[in-house]
Amino acid sequence: MVLFIAVTMVTYVIFFVIPANPAAMAAGKSASAADIARAEKRLGLDKPVPIQYEKFLQRLVINRSLGYSFTNRRDVNEMVLAAAPVTASLVFGGVILWMLMALPIGILSALRPRSLLDRSAMVFVLIGISAPVIWIGLVLQYFIGFKWALTPNSGYCDFINPPAGATCGGPVDWFTHLILPWFTFAILFAAIYVRMIRSNVMDTLGEDYVRTARAKGAPETQVMQKHVLRNALLPVVTMLGMDIGIALGGAIFTEYIFGLPGLGRLAIQSLEAFDLPTIMGVVVFSTLAIIVFNVIVDVLYAGIDPRIRLE
Amino acid sequence: MTSTAAGKELATDGANELLLDVRDLRTYFKTDDGIVKAVDGVSFSVGRGETLGIVGESGCGKSVTMMSILGLNPKPGRVNIPAGPGRGEAMSKALQDSTKFVSLSTGEAFFKGENLLTVSGSRLREIRGGDIAMIFQDPMTSLNPVHSIGTQLIEATLLHQDVSKKQARKLAIEALKDVGIPRAERRIDDYPHQFSGGMRQRVMIAMALINDPKLLIADEPTTALDVTTQAQILELMNRMQEEHGTAIVMITHDLGVVAEVADEVVVMYAARVAERAPVDNIYEQPMHPYTWGLLGSLPRLETDVERLTQIPGQPPSLLRPPAGCRFNPRCTFAFDRCRRELPELVATLADPSHTQACFLDEETKLREAHRVLASFDPEAAGGG
Numbered sequence: 001m002v003l004f005i006a007v008t009m010v011t012y013v014i015f016f017v018i019p020a021n022p023a024a025m026a027a028g029k030s031a032s033a034a035d036i037a038r039a040e041k042r043l044g045l046d047k048p049v050p051i052q053y054e055k056f057l058q059r060l061v062i063n064r065s066l067g068y069s070f071t072n073r074r075d076v077n078e079m080v081l082a083a084a085p086v087t088a089s090l091v092f093g094g095v096i097l098w099m100l101m102a103l104p105i106g107i108l109s110a111l112r113p114r115s116l117l118d119r120s121a122m123v124f125v126l127i128g129i130s131a132p133v134i135w136i137g138l139v140l141q142y143f144i145g146f147k148w149a150l151t152p153n154s155g156y157c158d159f160i161n162p163p164a165g166a167t168c169g170g171p172v173d174w175f176t177h178l179i180l181p182w183f184t185f186a187i188l189f190a191a192i193y194v195r196m197i198r199s200n201v202m203d204t205l206g207e208d209y210v211r212t213a214r215a216k217g218a219p220e221t222q223v224m225q226k227h228v229l230r231n232a233l234l235p236v237v238t239m240l241g242m243d244i245g246i247a248l249g250g251a252i253f254t255e256y257i258f259g260l261p262g263l264g265r266l267a268i269q270s271l272e273a274f275d276l277p278t279i280m281g282v283v284v285f286s287t288l289a290i291i292v293f294n295v296i297v298d299v300l301y302a303g304i305d306p307r308i309r310l311e
Numbered sequence: 312m313t314s315t316a317a318g319k320e321l322a323t324d325g326a327n328e329l330l331l332d333v334r335d336l337r338t339y340f341k342t343d344d345g346i347v348k349a350v351d352g353v354s355f356s357v358g359r360g361e362t363l364g365i366v367g368e369s370g371c372g373k374s375v376t377m378m379s380i381l382g383l384n385p386k387p388g389r390v391n392i393p394a395g396p397g398r399g400e401a402m403s404k405a406l407q408d409s410t411k412f413v414s415l416s417t418g419e420a421f422f423k424g425e426n427l428l429t430v431s432g433s434r435l436r437e438i439r440g441g442d443i444a445m446i447f448q449d450p451m452t453s454l455n456p457v458h459s460i461g462t463q464l465i466e467a468t469l470l471h472q473d474v475s476k477k478q479a480r481k482l483a484i485e486a487l488k489d490v491g492i493p494r495a496e497r498r499i500d501d502y503p504h505q506f507s508g509g510m511r512q513r514v515m516i517a518m519a520l521i522n523d524p525k526l527l528i529a530d531e532p533t534t535a536l537d538v539t540t541q542a543q544i545l546e547l548m549n550r551m552q553e554e555h556g557t558a559i560v561m562i563t564h565d566l567g568v569v570a571e572v573a574d575e576v577v578v579m580y581a582a583r584v585a586e587r588a589p590v591d592n593i594y595e596q597p598m599h600p601y602t603w604g605l606l607g608s609l610p611r612l613e614t615d616v617e618r619l620t621q622i623p624g625q626p627p628s629l630l631r632p633p634a635g636c637r638f639n640p641r642c643t644f645a646f647d648r649c650r651r652e653l654p655e656l657v658a659t660l661a662d663p664s665h666t667q668a669c670f671l672d673e674e675t676k677l678r679e680a681h682r683v684l685a686s687f688d689p690e691a692a693g694g695g
Contacts, residue, residue, distance in 0.1 A: 207452065208447060208449055208452040208453040209452065209453055209454055209455040209456070211383060211447065211453070212447065212453045212454065212455070212515075212518075213455070213466075214383055214439070215381065215383060215439055215440060215444070215445040215447075216439065216440035216466065216467045216470060216518070217436045217437060217438070217439040217440035217441055217467075217470050217471060218436075218440075218466065218470055219436060226455075226458070226466070227455050227458075230455075230457050230458075231455070231456070231457055234457075304457070305456075305457060306456070306457060306459070306502040306504075307456055307457075307502065307504050
C-alpha cells in the first residue's frame with residue numbers, strides 16, 4: 001500500500017516537473033491560446049498538482065477507474081486490459097522458455113565445472129548478458145523471420161476470440177507470432193539464471209548436509225533431488241517471482257521490435273504524447289503486478305522453506 | 312570411565328578380530344598449487360566394539376583419512392596403483408594427468424574382509440550409513456534445513472532396511488527416544504532449526520545408529536558444542552556404544568576427549584602417524600616428541616602454570632613437506648638422520664602394542680617423557 005502510493009506519487013511529480021504542456025498537445029497543432037486553456041480546463045490540468053493527485057486516487061479507489069486518455073479520450077482501463085494479455089503472453093511464455101534453458105544448463109555445468117559444457121555455458125552467459133535486447137531481436141527477426149521466413153516477423157494474434165477484422169487468430173497463430181519475441185525476451189534472463197543456478201548448485205553441493213546425505217549411503221540422484229536442488233532453487237523462486245512482476249510492467253524493447261501491442265508499447269506511446277492517465281494506468285498496473293507477485297513469492301516461500309514458516 | 316573398561320573387555324574378547332584394518336592409506340588431492348598429500352601412508356586398525364581416538368592439529372589429515380575410507384572425498388578417482396616405494400609418485404602422476412578426478416586414494420582398508428578402497432560404488436553406498444556410519448563436527452549445518460528430522464531419519468532407514476514407511480517412522484521415533492530427545496513422537500516432525508546444537512548432534516547420532524552400524528566414525532562430534540553439552544554427548548556416545556557394541560573412531564584435537572573415551576590412540580602429524588598406543592601409554596609413557604608437545608600444551612587443573620608450553624613453529628605444508636621426518640623442523644631433539652630419512656612406525660621395546668615413528672633411542676625418550684610429564688604433573692611422573 002505504502003509502495004503503491006509512493007510509486008504513483010513520484011510518477012505524478014515527475015510528470016509535472018517535465019517542461020511540457022500536455023494540454024497543448026491534446027488541443028492540437030494549430031490551437032490558439034484560448035483552445036489550450038479550454039483543453040487544460042477540460043483535462044483538469046488547471047488545478048494544483050496535489051488536487052489532481054487526490055482526484056486520481058479518488059477515481060481509482062471509488063470508481064475503480066483510471067480515467068480517460070488525454071489524447072484520444074479512450075477509457076484507460078480498457079486500454080490497459082487490452083494490452084495486459086499481450087505482455088502476459090510474452091512474459092509467461094518467456095519465463096517458461098528461459099527456465100527450460102537455464103535449469104538444465106545451470107545444473108549440469110555446476111555438476112561438471114570447467115568441462116566443455118560449462119565453458120560453453122559461460123560463453124552463452126556472457127553473450128546473453130552483454131548483448132542488447134534490441135540487437136538480439138533484430139538479428140532473430142532478420143534471419144529467422146525475414147531471410148528464412150520460418151516465423152512471422154511481427155504482430156500479435158489473440159489466443160482466443162480474435163476481434164472482428166483481425167487478420168489472424170487462434171492458438172497456432174498466437175504461438176508462431178510469439179516465438180521470436182519469446183526468445184528475444186528470454187535470452188538475457190536465461191543467461192542471468194544460468195549463472196545464478198550454477199553458483200547456487202555449486203554452493204549447495206559443498207554444504208555439510210549434502211555430505212551427511214552421502215554418508216547415509218544415498219545414491220547421487222537422490223542426493224541431488226532431495227538435498228541439493230531443493231535448497232539451491234529456493235533463491236531462484238524469489239528471483240523468478242520478482243522478475244515476473246517487473247517484466248509484466250512491459251518488456252519494452254521486445255514489444256517495440258516485434259510490434260506487440262503490449263504494456264511496454266502503450267507506455268512508450270503515452271509517454272511520447274504526455275498522456276498522463278495512460279501513463280498512470282501502466283504504472284498502476286505494473287506496480288500491482290509487482291506487489292501481487294511478491295505476495296505470491298512470500299506465500300510460496302512459506303510453503304517450501306520451513307525456516308520462515310509462520311508459527 | 313566404566314564404559315571404557317567395558318569397551319576394553321569387548322576388545323579383548325575378540326582381540327584378533329579386527330573390524331577395520333587400514334594399511335598404507337594415501338590420499339592426494341590435485342589443487343591449482345600442486346598435489347596435496349593429505350594422507351601419506353597411514354596404517355591403523357580398530358577392533359570390534361573398541362574406541363580409537365585419532366588426534367592431531369587441524370589439517371594433519373585426520374578427517375581426510377576417514378573420509379577416504381568411505382569414499383567421501385570430492386571427485387574421487389579409481390586408479391589401481393600397486394604397493395611399493397613408487398606408489399606416491401605414481402599417484403601424483405595419475406592425478407596430474409587426470410581431468411576427471413581431483414582426489415585419489417590408494418592402500419588397503421579392510422572392513423569385514425572387503426577392501427573399501429576397491430569395492431564398487433554401489434557396495435560402498437550399502438556400507439555407508441549401513442555398517443559404517445559417520446557423524447560430523449558441526450550439527451548446525453549437517454542436517455538439511457528444508458526437511459524435517461523425521462524425513463531425514465526415515466531416509467536413512469529406508470536406504471538400508473527393507474521396511475515400510477510406517478515402520479521406518481516408528482524406528483525413527485525409537486531412535487530419537489534412545490538418544491534422549493524428549494517428546495520424540497512430536498518432535499520428529501520438527502525441522503532442524505527448531506533444535507539446539509546439542510539436540511541436533513543427538514539427532515545426528517540417532518541417524519547414524521538407526522541402522523545399527525558396526526563402526527561409527529565421529530569427526531570432532533563435540534568441537535562445535537559448549538562444554539556441558541560436550542560432556543552429555545560423550546556420555547551418550549559411551550552409552551550407545553555399550554548398548555549396541557559399536558566400534559567408534561573418534562577424530563578430535565582434544566586430548567581430554569580422547570582420555571575420556573578412547574581405548575587406543577593414533578597421533579597424526581602432517582599426513583602420517585607419529586605414534587600409536589593404548590590410551591594409558593599415551594598419557595603415561597608418550598614416546599614421540601610431537602606427543603610430548605601436545606601433552607605440554609594441555610591445561611591441567613593440578614598445577615599452576617603461568618603459560619602453557621607450545622610447540623614452536625607451524626605444521627608443514629602438505630604441498631611440499633620437509634625432507635626426512637616431517638616433524639624435524641619443529642623438533643628440539645632433531646639430529647642429522649631426522650633430516651634425511653622418513654621414520655617408519657616401529658614397536659617400542661617395552662610394549663609391542665605401542666608403536667612410534669621417531670629415530671631417538673628409547674632410553675632418551677623414556678627420560679624425556681618422564682621429564683615432560685613431571686613438568687606438569689609431579690605425582691604421575693613419580694608413580695610412572
